[in-house]
Amino acid sequence: MCSVGGTDFEFEREEIEVERYKCSDCGNKFDAMGEKVVCPSCRSENVVKA
Ligand SMILES: [Zn+2]
Known part of the structure; x- marks a missing residue:
């Protein structure tokens, strides 16, 4: 008998919103x-959304 069990990967999927920023002081983008x-x-x- 083929038992495929235990694959219970129900991880919480949060909406992670990564946004682009730019530093107004040093000009670094991240x-x-x-x-x-x-x-x-x-x-x-002192960062702004790019
Ligand atoms: Zn900076």
Whole structure:
């Protein structure tokens, strides 16, 4: 008998929206998500959506 069981991968699929940002201070472009986005390069919060 062929038993195919236990393949219970029901992971939570959250909608993760990654957006493109640009740092106004150092000009670094990066992908980020969430509400508080800081530049990974200079840690500035002065970022805008690109
Ligand atoms: Zn920066």
